[in-house]
Amino acid sequence: MSLPADAQAALDSFEQARGWEQRARLLMQMGDRLAPLEDAQKCEGNRVHGCESLVWLVVEQRDGQWRFKAGSDARLLRGLLALLLVRVQGLNSAELAALDLREWFTRLGLERQLSPSRSNGLHAVLQRMAELVSVS
Amino acid sequence: MFQPSPWRADFPAIDALQRQHQTYLDSAATTQKPQALLDALSHYYGHGAANVHRAQHLPGALATQAFETSRDKVAAWLNAAESRQIIFTHGATSALNLLAYGLEHRFEAGEEIAVSALEHHANLLPWQQLAQRRNMRLVVLPVDAHGCIDLDQALQLIGPRTRVLAVSQLSNVLGTWQPLPSLLAHARAQGALTVVDGAQGVVHGRHDVQQLGCDFYVFSSHKLYGPEGVGVLYGRPQALGLLRHWQFGGEMVQLADYHSASFRPAPLGFEAGTPPIAGVIGLGATLDYLASLDAMAVSNHESSLHQHLLRGLADRDGVRVLGSPQAALASFVIDGVHNADIAHLLTEQGIAVRAGHHCAMPLLKGLVLDGAIRVSLGLYNDSEDLQRFFDALDQGLELLR
Numbered sequence: 001m002s003l004p005a006d007a008q009a010a011l012d013s014f015e016q017a018r019g020w021e022q023r024a025r026l027l028m029q030m031g032d033r034l035a036p037l038e039d040a041q042k043c044e045g046n047r048v049h050g051c052e053s054l055v056w057l058v059v060e061q062r063d064g065q066w067r068f069k070a071g072s073d074a075r076l077l078r079g080l081l082a083l084l085l086v087r088v089q090g091l092n093s094a095e096l097a098a099l100d101l102r103e104w105f106t107r108l109g110l111e112r113q114l115s116p117s118r119s120n121g122l123h124a125v126l127q128r129m130a131e132l133v134s135v136s
Numbered sequence: 137m138f139q140p141s142p143w144r145a146d147f148p149a150i151d152a153l154q155r156q157h158q159t160y161l162d163s164a165a166t167t168q169k170p171q172a173l174l175d176a177l178s179h180y181y182g183h184g185a186a187n188v189h190r191a192q193h194l195p196g197a198l199a200t201q202a203f204e205t206s207r208d209k210v211a212a213w214l215n216a217a218e219s220r221q222i223i224f225t226h227g228a229t230s231a232l233n234l235l236a237y238g239l240e241h242r243f244e245a246g247e248e249i250a251v252s253a254l255e256h257h258a259n260l261l262p263w264q265q266l267a268q269r270r271n272m273r274l275v276v277l278p279v280d281a282h283g284c285i286d287l288d289q290a291l292q293l294i295g296p297r298t299r300v301l302a303v304s305q306l307s308n309v310l311g312t313w314q315p316l317p318s319l320l321a322h323a324r325a326q327g328a329l330t331v332v333d334g335a336q337g338v339v340h341g342r343h344d345v346q347q348l349g350c351d352f353y354v355f356s357s358h359k360l361y362g363p364e365g366v367g368v369l370y371g372r373p374q375a376l377g378l379l380r381h382w383q384f385g386g387e388m389v390q391l392a393d394y395h396s397a398s399f400r401p402a403p404l405g406f407e408a409g410t411p412p413i414a415g416v417i418g419l420g421a422t423l424d425y426l427a428s429l430d431a432m433a434v435s436n437h438e439s440s441l442h443q444h445l446l447r448g449l450a451d452r453d454g455v456r457v458l459g460s461p462q463a464a465l466a467s468f469v470i471d472g473v474h475n476a477d478i479a480h481l482l483t484e485q486g487i488a489v490r491a492g493h494h495c496a497m498p499l500l501k502g503l504v505l506d507g508a509i510r511v512s513l514g515l516y517n518d519s520e521d522l523q524r525f526f527d528a529l530d531q532g533l534e535l536l537r
Contacts, residue, residue, distance in 0.1 A: 020484035024535055052492040052507050053476040073506075074476035075536070 006086040007104075014108040023109065027079030034082040037071040048128045051121025053077055059132045065090045066133060070125070080113055080122050088129070096133055101126055139440060139519035143429065146170045147361075147516045157486040159524045164308055164336060164465050164512030165490055167361045169422070176421030177363070180414050188413055189387055189404065203413055206420030207403070213423050214353065215344040216370050223376075223403040224411050225367035228335045228356035229258040232302075234369060234406060235331055235352055236262035238379035239300065245271035248297045250328070252277040252285045252314070253502060254307045257495045259333040259354075263302055277303070279499075283310030283459020291322050298328040305337030309494045309510065311442075311461030313337070320349050329375060335359055340463050341435060351375035361426065361514075362419035365412040376402040383408040434515050438464065441513050441522065448526045452533075458508055465512035467494070473536055475507040481532030482509070487525050 003011065010030065017023045037056055046056040053074035060067050068088060070081040087104050088096060105111050105122075116123045144150055149168040153160050160168060180202070186195035188203045204219070211219040225231040243249075249263045253276050267274040275298070277290040285303065294301060301323035306313055320330045331352045337343060338355040345353045352375060357366035371379070381388065381399045385408035390398045399405045445466055449455050454471035461467075469475055479491030490510045493500045500507065511525060 020481075021531070021535060024481060024484065028536075053474065054506070074474040074480075076477050076480045 004086065004089065006089075010083055010086055011107060014110070017109070024076065027076050027083075029079070030082040031075050031078030031080075034071065034078050034085070035069060037069055041069065042071065048121060048125050050124035050127075051077075053121055055081070055121050055125060057125060057128055057132070059129070064092050066092070066096060068129070072121075077121060080110070081125065083108060083110070084122070084125065084129075093133065137519075139437070139444070141437060141516050141518045142433070144516045144518060146172070146425070148174070150516050153488075158488055159486060159521050160488045161511045161513065161517065161521060161525055162488045162490050163339075163514035163517070164359070164510065166358045166364070167339070167514050168516060169363070170361055170425045172425035173362065173418045173422045176418050177414055180417050185413070187410055199413055199417075202417045202420070203411070206416045206423075209420045209423045210368055211370075213342070213427070214338075214368075214370055215346055217346065218373075220403055221370055221373060221376065223369040223371070223406045224416050225369055225406075226365055226412065227358075227367040228333065228354050229367070231354040231367040231369040232258055232331070232333065233262045234382050235302075235354075235379070236266040237382045238406075239329065240266055240270060241380050242378060243270050243272055243299055246273070246297070247299045248273045248275050248295075249300045249302065250275040250277055250290075250294050250298050250323070251301075252290075252303045253279045254283065254285070254310060254312075254314075254496065254499050255302070255304055256308050256333065256335065257497070258335070259302055259304060259331075260498070263300070272299075273297075276498075279310075279459075279502075281459070283307060283312040283461070285314050285319065287315050287318055290319055294319070294323050294326055294328065296326055298323060298326055300329050300331060302331040302333065304333045304335075305343070306334075306340065306463060307459070308336045308465075309467050309496050309499055309508070310459035311463055311465040311467070312459055313462050316348060316350075324349065324351075329378070336464065340438060342431060345370050357415065357419040357422070360419075360422065362422040363412075363415040366415040366419050368419075369406070371402065379406065381405055385409045429515075438513060438515060441517055441519065442466075444519055444522055445511060445513070448522060452526075452529070454533075458503060458505075465510055467508040467510040469505055469508050470533065473533065475509050477536055478529070478532050479509055481535060482525070482528050485528035485531065487528045489525070 013026055017026055041058050042056050046058050048055040048057050053072050055072045058069040068085050072078050105114050113122050147168045147170055184195040186199040188200040207219045207222050210222045249267055249272055251260055251263050264274055275293050278286045280286045303314055323330050330350045332350040334353050334355040339360050351372050353370040355368050358364040388399055388405045388408040390400050449457050449468055456469050458467045475491050492507045
């Protein structure tokens with residue numbers, strides 16, 4: 001399965017990144033491009049718990065395609081959320097179920113961000129996403 | 137000026153971590169272990185493990201002897217009058233739960249339990265839940281701007297209805313010593329039982345439980361350079377006599393029938409099931425090691441590093457230290473920067489510090505913060521560790537700003 005164009009572009013830039021500083025800069029750039037949530041979407045119902053930061057995840061399905069929005073008060077986490085969304089945006093349930101997101105973050109050189117011990121919350125976001133998609 | 141730690145080489149993991157480019161500044165969460173502990177564990181498992189207080193065979197006798205010798209060492213470390221005043225638990229958390237359940241039968245609806253606003257969840261939630269079970273009132277003693285329990289208010293709030301006062305000795309978030317002598321004396325005069333959470337305090341300096349005058353003192357082995365899975369509960373003999381048995385099982389029983397049983401007094405009556413034998417023996421070896429050090433030199437080293445840490449934080453724009461830390465650690469936030477972001481960048485640079493609420497959510501909420509970064513020191517840290525932290529902090533801030 002070929003990557004969505006935005007995901008491919010993100011992968012290209014992360015593959016070229018040298019060192020933690022460049023990766024952090026890229027993450028911040030990605031985060032700045034994340035579509036902002038409306039205030040009403042930053043509600044308790046959309047909160048992802050298990051993160052030390054405030055994180056919201058909004059999920060809806062249109063014509064069989066999943067649409068996600070996400071936000072956080074922490075900047076680098078917004079970058080990680082943006083990298084997640086470019087990979088999953090617009091997939092249908094079968095595609096989403098088949099997708100190995102750990103592999104996606106590993107290709108980006110960010111696999112350590114997925115560790116359950118990390119308080120940044122990406123791990124919790126993935127769990128929440130899987131829950132929301134499976135009950136909808 | 138470089139300040140080395142004369143004890144760094146006694147902790148093999150520090151070297152190993154350094155080879156992985158990790159600077160360990162999270163000792164308030166758990167500590168690295170001295171070689172003496174590794175040797176004791178290896179000796180125990182390598183020479184014949186056995187259960188304690190059960191078998192007449194030689195391995196059983198040796199294990200029991202080593203186990204009980206550790207109890208003597210803990211008693212000596214705290215200056216408890218007798219070894220039987222030391223109960224081994226599975227951690228500070230389980231010691232505090234033992235107290236909350238063991239004392240429950242003594243309390244009535246409407247009576248009060250006093251804790252401070254800066255308690256770790258381990259010394260808050262067992263009492264909060266006890267208060268809910270018994271319809272008691274949980275009284276929260278406020279903390280002043282420096283991060284110490286406000287003594288004037290506390291002395292007003294602790295009164296004749298107070299049945300238990302449970303407070304930390306040294307705050308795990310603010311690094312402040314709490315005014316225990318006045319608090320404990322007042323609480324005892326009001327007829328309350330006193331519980332001191334020494335999880336952080338026991339690691340810095342020697343504390344004499346008889347001088348402290350508390351009914352119970354609790355600490356955790358793993359924060360004192362010992363193994364995990366072992367906690368210590370010290371109690372005054374009269375106070376231990378008030379405890380109801382809590383967990384039931386092997387070895388805590390005197391006589392058992394199908395429908396009734398009688399139980400042993402402390403300490404064994406409160407050590408149901410197989411205890412963490414190797415861990416207890418390991419803690420004994422750790423205490424031997426710590427007792428062999430020049431206590432004054434350790435204390436000077438720690439306070440000098442702590443000053444270095446505070447100076448470095450004060451020198452940096454926008455850094456706000458929580459409270460006025462006196463020992464061991466400092467927590468801080470940075471104006472305009474999310475603590476998760478700075479934590480992320482410190483991690484990227486191999487700096488092991490703690491970010492978040494430090495198991496004290498109500499305290500952080502009271503300070504109107506959703507988290508903070510905590511740097512905490514052990515006796516193996518040196519000034520280069522702090523320099524690496526400061527360099528990483530500067531680099532991270534440059535990137536974020």
